[in-house]
Amino acid sequence: MAGGSFAPSGVAKERAEQYKGRVTGFVVIACIVAAVGGSLFGYDIGISGGVTSMDGFLVKFFPTVYRQKRHAHENNYCKYNSQGLAAFTSSLYLSGLVSSLVASSITRKYGRRGSIICGGLSFIIGATLDASAVNLVMLILGRIMLGVGIGFGNQAVPLYLSEMAPPHLRGGLNMMFQLATTLGIFAANMINYGTEKLRPWGWRLSLGLAAAPAILMTIGGIFLPETPNSLIERGLKEKGQKVLEKIRGTSDIHAELQDIIDASDLANSIKHPFRNILEKRNRPQLIMAIFMPTFQILTGINSILFYAPVLFQSMGFGRNASLYSSAMTGAVLASSTFISIAIVDRWGRRALLISGGIQMIVCQVIVAIILGLKLSSYEGLSKSFSILVVVIICLFVAAFGWSWGPLGWTVPSEIFPLETRSAGQSITVAVNLFFTFIIGQSFLSLLCAFKFGIFLFFAGWITIMTIFVYLFLPETKGVPIEEMIFLWKKHWFWKRIVPRYSEAEGE
Numbered sequence: 477m478a479g480g481s482f483a484p485s486g487v488a489k490e491r492a493e494q495y496k497g498r499v500t501g502f503v504v505i506a507c508i509v510a511a512v513g514g515s516l517f518g519y520d521i522g523i524s525g526g527v528t529s530m531d532g533f534l535v536k537f538f539p540t541v542y543r544q545k546r547h548a549h550e551n552n553y554c555k556y557n558s559q560g561l562a563a564f565t566s567s568l569y570l571s572g573l574v575s576s577l578v579a580s581s582i583t584r585k586y587g588r589r590g591s592i593i594c595g596g597l598s599f600i601i602g603a604t605l606d607a608s609a610v611n612l613v614m615l616i617l618g619r620i621m622l623g624v625g626i627g628f629g630n631q632a633v634p635l636y637l638s639e640m641a642p643p644h645l646r647g648g649l650n651m652m653f654q655l656a657t658t659l660g661i662f663a664a665n666m667i668n669y670g671t672e673k674l675r676p677w678g679w680r681l682s683l684g685l686a687a688a689p690a691i692l693m694t695i696g697g698i699f700l701p702e703t704p705n706s707l708i709e710r711g712l713k714e715k716g717q718k719v720l721e722k723i724r725g726t727s728d729i730h731a732e733l734q735d736i737i738d739a740s741d742l743a744n745s746i747k748h749p750f751r752n753i754l755e756k757r758n759r760p761q762l763i764m765a766i767f768m769p770t771f772q773i774l775t776g777i778n779s780i781l782f783y784a785p786v787l788f789q790s791m792g793f794g795r796n797a798s799l800y801s802s803a804m805t806g807a808v809l810a811s812s813t814f815i816s817i818a819i820v821d822r823w824g825r826r827a828l829l830i831s832g833g834i835q836m837i838v839c840q841v842i843v844a845i846i847l848g849l850k851l852s853s854y855e856g857l858s859k860s861f862s863i864l865v866v867v868i869i870c871l872f873v874a875a876f877g878w879s880w881g882p883l884g885w886t887v888p889s890e891i892f893p894l895e896t897r898s899a900g901q902s903i904t905v906a907v908n909l910f911f912t913f914i915i916g917q918s919f920l921s922l923l924c925a926f927k928f929g930i931f932l933f934f935a936g937w938i939t940i941m942t943i944f945v946y947l948f949l950p951e952t953k954g955v956p957i958e959e960m961i962f963l964w965k966k967h968w969f970w971k972r973i974v975p976r977y978s979e980a981e982g983e
Contacts, residue, residue, distance in 0.1 A: 495643060495732050495956060497724025503640050504649070506723070509696035510636045511652030513592060513629035515689040516599050518660025520622060521778065522806055523682050524565045526668025532676030537564070537612050560612075566916035567616055571623030572630070573909040579631040580902035584749070587706045588639070589697050591632035596694030599625030600687050607684030618683075623909075625690065630905045634889035635897060639703035640723060643956045647820035647886055654882030655813045660689065662806035669803050704733075705894060709740040735958040736894070743895035753896040753903070760970040761960075764949065765888050765900050769908035771941035772884030775836055776934030777876045778912055779919045780805065780869060808870045812877030824953040825883055826945060832879020833942030839872035840935035847928035880941075884908075890952055891960045 527533050534542035538561050575598075583591040598621050605618030633653050641649035667685060671678030704723070707716030716736070720729050746752045753762055820828060843865060850861045885904075892900035923930050950963040950970075964970040 496728040497642055497726050497732070499642060499645055500723055500725040502725075503642075503723040506640055506700055507637050507649045507652050509692075509700055510592065510633050510640075511656040512689055512693045512696060513595060513633040514653040514656030515660035515663070516595070516629055516686070516693065517626055518657035518662075519664045519686050519689060520568060520626065520660075521657075522661035522664025523668060523686065526665065526672070527679045527682050528561055528565065530668075530672055530675075530679045530682075533679040534561075535676065537609075537615060562917045562920050564615065564619065566913045568619045568623040568626065569909040569913040569916060571620040572627040573623075573906045573913065575624040575627030576631045576902050576905035576909065577627075579628045579905075580749075580898045582628075583632050583635065583901075584709070584898040587702045587710065588632045588636040589700055589702050591628045592636065592697035592700070593694055595625045595628030595630075595632065596690045596697055597625075598622070598628065599690035600694065603684055603686035603690060606686070607680045609683075622686065627905060627909070629693065630885075630908070631898075631901050634885050635901050636700075636703055638886075638889045638957055639705040642724065644954050645821055646890060646957065647825065647953065648817045650886045650889060651813065651817045651820065651882040653885055655810070655817065656689075658806070658810035658813045658877060658881070662803070662810045665803035665806040669800060705736050705740070705897075708736050709743050709894060711744075713737070732956070732958075735956060739894035739958045742893070743897075746895040749896045749899035753899050756973060757975050758893075758896055759973050760964045760967075761891050761893075761896070761900055762903070764891060765903045766907050767941075767944060768884050768888050769904050770911050771937065771944065772880050773908060773911035773915055774934065774937035774941070775876055775880055776840065776915075776931070776937075777873070777881070778915055779930075779934075780873065804866065805870055805873045809873045809877045809881070812874040813882055816878035816882050819878075820883070820886075821953060824951045825887055826949060826951050828879045829883055829945045829949070830942055832875045833938050833945070835875035836872050836880075837935050837938045837942070839868050839875065840931045840938065842868050843872075844928050844931035844935070847931070851928065887949070887952060890957050891963075893961060894958065 531542060541561050579591050579594070582594065602618045602621030602623075602625060605614055605621060607618075609615040609618060634650065637650045637653055638646060664682070667682055671682045674681065701719050701722075704716040704720040707713075707719060717729070717733060720733055720736070721727050724732070752758065816828060846861055846865055846868070850858070888904040889901060919930075922933070926933060948967075948969060950967045952960065952963065955963060961974075964974045
């Protein structure tokens with residue numbers, strides 16, 4: 477333990493009321509550029525489902541699936557059931573899981589910018605390989621490199637945004653990551669809608685355009701300033717102080733600077749953050765780092781976004797209608813994120829998570845009822861019920877877009893003390909990508925086996941996670957990132973677990 481009078485959890489006392497500064501154009505621009513990293517994640521989510529429904533792509537890499545799709549009496553729920561096709565989508569997330577754990581040490585030792593640049597370069601390589609793929613091995617290798625980019629980007633960008641943003645606007649600025657993700661999804665859906673007409677090579681253009689946001693992220697990473705927290709943690713106190721003054725627009729930054737210094741002193745005394753994060757005093761943050769991304773994926777949102785064209789075709793929509801419908805869901809997701817950005821720092825995280833969860837439960841149950849009553853295995857929905865399903869799915873996507881979508885990343889990125897922040901974010905990203913891999917690999921089989929019951933399956937999980945938030949997540953709105961530890965010591969449940977250290981004990 478490093479010397480000084482600070483508690484083992486980081487800072488010694490709450491100084492939030494002493495924080496000075498304003499929102500500067502400098503910090504807004506830096507956050508916007510960094511958040512472009514989210515568009516990489518979103519673009520891939522949106523592009524995968526559209527590409528896997530294109531005939532030219534299936535003929536070249538998955539001819540068995542193509543023949544199954546063209547069968548005259550295909551089962552609506554099982555026409556795309558292929559583990560090989562699922563592996564194309566989910567292999568990215570498995571490699572992202574592994575790379576996110578590697579990214580933790582790089583992010584801590586070399587700064588947030590280093591990981592952002594590494595992520596951008598990896599994504600450029602992956603997009604190039606996929607666009608030029610001549611066989612399945614080359615295609616999967618490209619997906620693996622994309623996964624490395626996702627692992628580094630998702631690990632570093634939310635941390636960068638949380639550390640750059642002033643406390644009272646941290647939620648909104650942090651959500652720039654999710655906004656970029658949703659815009660990436662929408663852009664991918666619109667590109668798929670256009671490239672589907674460029675047969676048989678349109679899928680190459682869809683995959684290759686993933687390099688565009690990656691180039692922006694890489695160039696932006698080169699010119700971005702490092703966060704004050706990272707600079708001070710790495711011993712560059714004077715440089716960190718200058719950056720803090722610049723992004724806060726004032727020289728009166730003593731209170732915030734002292735919190736960062738206290739946290740950095742402790743962080744530098746911790747040689748094994750992954751081991752430290754297992755200690756009892758870090759138990760609440762660890763639980764949130766595991767459960768928040770798990771629940772985010774178990775909403776079923778990725779299944780809808782991955783396989784939107786596939787899903788809508790399974791419901792009996794035509795090829796063009798399915799792509800158009802998936803583009804509509806992408807637009808709804810992007811626009812609903814603006815709602816969250818506007819109100820998250822006024823209403824708080826808990827209100828949005830709980831209300832969004834309730835709306836998603838209702839939507840999932842309604843879709844399950846419609847499909848259960850009106851969609852048989854071999855006949856599609858009527859036009860009126862097809863439109864109704866799209867409307868309900870859009871309402872579901874909207875609820876996700878202003879609740880669990882952005883907050884599933886925001887909350888874990890802001891609750892960890894500096895000494896375990898990189899490790900905690902790596903766990904969050906790894907868990908997110910692990911469950912994304914599991915759902916991505918199994919969804920087509922689950923759809924075939926559960927049929928309409930797949931929506932009830934996800935509704936059950938959303939019920940559990942809404943109750944979890946109500947009981948166990950304290951409100952983090954407006955709390956300085958280095959003072960989050962005090963929330964757990966005041967919470968009705970976590971105060972029984974987190975040790976209560978006095979300042980003297982900290983010494």
